[in-house]
Amino acid sequence: MTDQDKVKIKNLPTGVPGLDEILGGGLPEFSFNVIAGAPGCGKTTMAHQFVFANATPEHPALYFTVLGEPALKMLRYQQQYTFFELSRLNTSVRFINLSQTLVDRGLEGILEEIGKAVEAVNPGIVVVDSFRTVMRQTDRNEMEMQVFVQQLGLLLTSCQATTFLIGEYAESEQPGNPVFTVADGLFWLYQVVEQNSIVRKLHIMKLRGQASVSGMHTFRITDTGMQAFSRTLGLAGRRRKLAAEKRLSIGIPALDEMLGGGIPEGDSLLIAGSSGTGKSLLATHFIAAGLRQGEPGIVAVFEERPEEYAARAESFGLDLNTPIEDGNLKVIYIRPLDLSVDEAMQEILDAIKKTGATRLVIDSLAGFEMALSPGFRSDFRESLYRMIFGLTGIGITVLSTLEMEESFTELLFSKFSISFLTDDIIRLRYVEIEGQLRKIMMVLKMRGGAHSKDIREYEITSKGVVVGERMQGYDHLITGIPTRAGRSGQSTYKRVRIKRGWMRR
């Protein structure tokens, strides 16, 4: 059998932004699906979005309600969503309550009534909400339930309808449940409250006929309905092959030189340093340099608002307002406290698509972590890895900043231990020299090749970061308390203490 002989399964749009991507292109037509989860996690909303995205007067959606949420209340609340079009009720979307049928005539009555309605209107979509109550209301044995579910599945599939059974199931009910056995698609929705934040996740446990993205995906419910965020961010398999090794200027020639000619395109660069060392300013240089070269950019800020960010850049002679107005630069302020990385990423990805950006600044990772719902902070490192891997994979050059606690005895890389996911690292730090607090920078890592081993002093001036020469004549610069080169290995601090008799030689 050739590929041409095989039946082509049409994918229907789910109406849920991000979900088609997770499902591998949409929901297979004529599939028999179960949406399961605890009360209030969004099952009905998800089904309604599918209904309104696909129902037509010729092939309407039949929405059967059974002993669950009262139909009038469901309609009262669901119509608050923007996708809910009242004008399509009773033409494209028809609600039928079967509560009395179930009470009076049991499973046979339900099957008969659904059969009659299906025959009468030739629906394209059938929803039974809540199917769990149908199964609970009977004292049938497992075999009889299996037969009922199978008959229902056959009835609905043979009439060319895509079907959803909605139910409040517990995960412990999965093994051996006839509904889950018969279902082509099984969608499990979760809602967990963690430290005053609500975390919603979706798991495609089963989807026959096509490859869906595995794992747990975050979703959010707003007044527009449900929006899902694929854990691969829609970037899986999208590797952009870069034509040749191209180096991007960071906007400071001396630093480009230290980096071995600039940042390799598609790299992830981390700038780490303590407060006031100029991390954000270097990031602004990087974005501004790209804009000068005609490369659009995105700056994701978490600790200040876009206008403040642009104003600060302007004070260093870097004009961000013009490219913002021209649409070549977008400064995204990501609202704090209850985000998932995937949501933040979606916002960034949307901005990248809109502007065609090739440079991205995340300022800062600590701010990013703080913006997340507490439930997502534990996964921050893993999420960050997915995000950076995905973005650099499509050729975006990512510059992240990270605030470090200054240590005067050692050189820390990063408190997140994320150096493994960055290709290149620039470390900024303070040093105490002759009664002055001065700044030094060094390139710690360039995955793409050779880089300068110099430790160079720099200053923050009204023109931005100005990199000086290699700092010569000192040892132990990276400890923050250097000594004059050639002297003993004792630190200034140690020598002073010895001199004052506070410690032995």
Place this chain on the structure above:
Amino acid sequence: MEMRSRTAASPEIREFAKRLVIYEAAGDSPPGTDLPAEVRVAEKLRQPLSRLAGVSGFRALLVRALTLAKAQAPGLVSVKVNPDGSLEGLGESGNRAQDSETGVILIAELLGLLAAFVGGAFTFRLVLDVWPGFPVLDKEPWRKNDHDGPG
């Protein structure tokens, strides 16, 4: 402090219900019956609403509407809602004018309640589905405010 009897129906909805009963009265009665228009309206609303909300859901709505209507129209005291959601005793007082008036009050309360729960626009659509030829005015109460709550 002035006490006001609770009602789900604004004067506009009451007027709408009145027009609906008049419109139904102008049509033909089902063969073999001579039911008053207000009874026919209630019965015609029962079918789609029972389908939508379930028999018990519709019945609960109608019982509430009847309670609200009785406070305004004591003539409805003998009217009852059957288990299937049909009305018993409506339009049977022998006083046609009074029956019509109390019937309008009951239907207005039912529509007002429905509008309070699912919105005026949806209620209006339901009515038009049952009476597709019902003349729509520019200033229907449903269009003024989509979420007419109990007055």
